[in-house]
Amino acid sequence: MTSTSWLRGDLGSRADLLGLHPPLAAGHDRLMETIWQSSVDPRILELCRLRMATILQNRAAWTEPRSPAAVAAGLDDTLVDSLASWPSHPGFDTATRACLGLAEQFVIDVHGITDEQVADVESHIGADGVVTLTTALAAWEITHRFDNAFLPTATPDLDA
Amino acid sequence: MSTSPRLASAVDAKPASINTVMAHSPAVRSAFDRMYATLWSDGVLDVDVKELVRLRNARVTDCGL
Numbered sequence: 001m002t003s004t005s006w007l008r009g010d011l012g013s014r015a016d017l018l019g020l021h022p023p024l025a026a027g028h029d030r031l032m033e034t035i036w037q038s039s040v041d042p043r044i045l046e047l048c049r050l051r052m053a054t055i056l057q058n059r060a061a062w063t064e065p066r067s068p069a070a071v072a073a074g075l076d077d078t079l080v081d082s083l084a085s086w087p088s089h090p091g092f093d094t095a096t097r098a099c100l101g102l103a104e105q106f107v108i109d110v111h112g113i114t115d116e117q118v119a120d121v122e123s124h125i126g127a128d129g130v131v132t133l134t135t136a137l138a139a140w141e142i143t144h145r146f147d148n149a150f151l152p153t154a155t156p157d158l159d160a
Numbered sequence: 161m162s163t164s165p166r167l168a169s170a171v172d173a174k175p176a177s178i179n180t181v182m183a184h185s186p187a188v189r190s191a192f193d194r195m196y197a198t199l200w201s202d203g204v205l206d207v208d209v210k211e212l213v214r215l216r217n218a219r220v221t222d223c224g225l
Contacts, residue, residue, distance in 0.1 A: 023202045027195030034191040111222060118166040127167050131185035135192055 014060065014143070017150050031139060036069040038132040040125055044096050046070035048103040048133070049140050051083055055107050058144040060151055095124035099133060106137045 011017050018025035036042055046067040053061035066075060082089045086100050098121045105113050122130050169180035182189040200207060217223075 021203060023198045024195070027191075027198045031188075031191040031195050034187050038185065038188060113166075115166055122167065127170065127181075127184040129185075130167055131182055132188045135185070135188050 012151075014147055014151070017146075028139075031135075035132060035136045035139070036067060038129075040099075040129045040132050040136075041095070042067055042069035042073045043075045044099045044125075045133070045136055046075055047079065047083060047086075047096060048099055048137065050080065051086070051100055051103055052107050052137065052140050053144050054084065055104065056141070056144040056148065058147045060147040061144060098124050102133065103137055106134070107141055 011020075015025075018028060035045065046069075049067070050062065053059075066080075076091065079089075079091050082091060086092045086097065092100070098117075102113065102117060102121050105117065118130060121133065125133065165176035165178070165181045167176065167181045167184065169176040170183035171180040174180045182192075200210060
């Protein structure tokens with residue numbers, strides 16, 4: 001996808017924009033690297049990131065390359081293509097479903113998250129995983145909104 | 161709105177709080193803190209403006225902390 005930001009016409013990507021503030025870009029990159037190298041299955045992380053992108057209508061996240069860590073772990077493209085139907089699609093295991101459920105609730109209505117929902121996620125990925133996943137969800141919500149705010153061709157035409 | 165942490169403390173003899181819960185994933189916490197510190201220490205915006213934005217964001221998102 002080619003696009004330019006209204007912020008500056010020669011900037012066409014999130015990396016370009018973050019590059020306007022190198023220390024912040026470095027911090028962002030470091031956080032992302034830490035998350036992708038964490039104990040949480042990167043395939044689950046990538047599915048959550050993409051699901052949030054759809055809900056927040058960030059096309060840029062769908063057109064950029066998939067997470068290398070998730071691809072290396074064997075990310076299943078058929079699951080990526082079926083992401084909108086994760087609650088009923090048989091290809092999603094219970095851990096992935098629990099995490100996707102939390103990701104959706106996080107972005108749609110964070111105050112609707114329940115004790116039981118967090119306990120379910122914790123039973124699959126542990127307390128360290130919950131902290132990592134929740135931090136990742138927060139970071140991706142920012143990223144998706146950042147893209148939507150500054151990359152004008154990130155138009156909303158994704159089917160939720 | 162619940163303000164009780166939904167995860168146990170990762171620090172012995174310390175109650176659950178945002179800090180002791182985040183301690184379950186120290187590498188992520190450290191990376192987050194470094195980025196967060198950059199937001200406050202770098203850039204052209206005055207910290208007063210940043211704090212007003214933070215508080216307004218907390219109000220809009222109904223953050224109880």
